[in-house]
Amino acid sequence: MNRTCISLILLGSLVVASGATAIQASASGSGTLTIGEFTPFSGPDGSFGPELAAGCIPATQLINSEGGVLGHHLNCVEEDTRGDPADAVPAANKMIASVSNLIGALGPSSDEALATVPILNQAKVPMFVETGQAAFDHTSDKYFWRITPADDVKGYALALWAHRAGYTRAAAVFGSDVGSQSDVPTLLTAWKRLGGKMVVNQRIALDSSSYETEVEQLVQARPQVIFTEVDPQTGATYFSELQQLHGLIPVIGTEVSLEGPWLRAVTGALGAGPTAKYIEGMQPYAPPSGPAWKVFNKALLKARASVPSPGQWSADPYTMTFYDAVNVIGLAILEAHSTSRSAYNQDVAKITAPGAGKTVVYSFAAGKAALAAGKKIQYIGAGGPIVFNRWHNSTGAFEAAKYVHHRLVLVGSVSAQQIAKLSH
């Protein structure tokens, strides 16, 4: 290939890059405020992106239909992290440098959070993360906000639910993988604080063909309840052997125990009746009901042109929290009377915190009207109340559910206040 061709290719690359930048800049417009959807849109966790966008897009459309914030419209811009810290670092820097009027970010996820949260924080970009990593439980990053519960908060929820049921002797059966083990330290702490005794703590290798030894050890310890997070195959093998050797004991699992593959595997091994009788699971509480959810769902279904098959996200707790995050950004800007990121960041906690004399609002429109009337507000979102602690974490509530007649049935809940009280 001659030099002309080389020059053409190089020139073409530059034209594509610069032209696209110009297109993006003009798409944002000078008066439009942009929220970056900073999460994987491709790669193994590529499903995170559409889930997040299904919250961001309806929220911005709803806010724009209410006249926007301080005369500005909002829009959402995808920024693919590809679920990989190596790709996410330049993506974060590119978003900060090139996105016009960037006022905040939704994300990052656990895949890239530890590598990119410092970059966003340094650039003073308020971020509403989806990572559950315990490393951020006591973060000092001013621009970090977490509405979804941290992974290790599940331990508190499990302990509280078992304590409420009157159990005092428990066993912990968790997989050896990092995700499962992240629940265990807080579970042990919480159970001890509640006066319970952990008679055995098993860290089991996943997907073995038999767990007879572990089951025998568990039976000898005589627990009244089993806390668990294991994968479907392990759960089916372990609990069917327990059923055969001793008989089942009540089980309280994490949200994994309420997922389809787990329920199918365990129900197949134990039978539908025993599964319904003995197995319960705890998951973040975001009921598809209530005034905030109705506004959210209506906006979501209306956004059909931008969100494919929007109904699939109606009951998704993560989609709800991202919708809430956009509303929080909009209301915080109104509260601060400024679109400056560092200015409105100080008001994020104010508009979500409960307080005497505050007007409770369930939508951006109601919040905007109340603020315009000079009232103080507490925004309660589609995902429920948002109560940030001093590390900008909002634990949220948890619900307990059972699998009865092939559907999940809510059997109770643990409030965010109860979890906060136990965790301090």
Added chain:
Amino acid sequence: MSSAWQFYISSVLIYLGVDIMACWGLNLQFGYAGLVNFSFIVFQAAGAYTAAVLTLGRPGPASIQQYLGGAHWPFPLPVLAAGAVGALLAAGVGAIGLRRLRSDYEAMVMLVVSLIATSIATNQTNLVNGANGLDLVPKPLAGVLHVSALSYQWFYVAMTAVVCVLVFLLVTLITGSPLGRSLRAMRENERAAAALGRNVTGLRMLAFVVGGGIAGISGAILVMFISAWSPGSWLYPETFVFFTALIVGGSGNNMGAVVGAVLVPVAFLEATRFLPQFGPPGFIDAVQWIAIGLLALVFLWFWPRGVVPERRRRFPRARSQPAATGGGRLEQNSP
């Protein structure tokens, strides 16, 4: 220029340096020696994990991440160790995959090695913290320099450039020497090279090990910049980005590898970040890998020698210089 743009441009320059090093490493294996190493990214990952573990220190029982070993080695020892581990791993893999297997079978083995390595790193959680990977890797000399974050970025650009120069000297030393000619001879016709007395297995191993070492160094430079590394960073398709870079830039010459690294992983992939949003969420990102594949196919079809083709070596005809060359060494001429 705003500081935000400087952060972005300096990040891209660091990635460019890392990609250039990786392309040189792969070029040594594929471009010069003809080894189809579809597990190339594994050696970069090994270097990255090594550098991370050797700077993070020992994990405590309550640590948020668990991994084997751990130390606080000062810079640049983790980088050197990363190169050594990349080379040692290449020696191990090469001993199994290169001695008897050739072409398609060799490529298949390397692809399988890549898949096995990802699976082990993901599932053996105590090895390198499983799927969560390693985070909070300290940045080299950050505690000594006491400069602003932006100044440190530019310092890192300079440091990457220095390492690039050293790697370039190494690959030039090899490819410009009689050893380089032997590698090319082996690539063109292995039996003929063997008939001329060349130890082809030794040559293949040498190219593989040196390429693995360079990949390890590039991984170390990358991980110390981004502070994190996980299996998601080195899935097997990443290798094909480097192969595409070599195909586009021109394999078998170091300048072609540089041009390929500039055009594919940096210009092409970064340019797609700036494309305007259209279609459903994630649409542009989903077609990115398709675009990479098409780019490789188009170049293989229309410009198989790449943007900067390998210089053809020609030898003078025996008739033109019979006396001067008879029995002596052959001179190389440019085309």
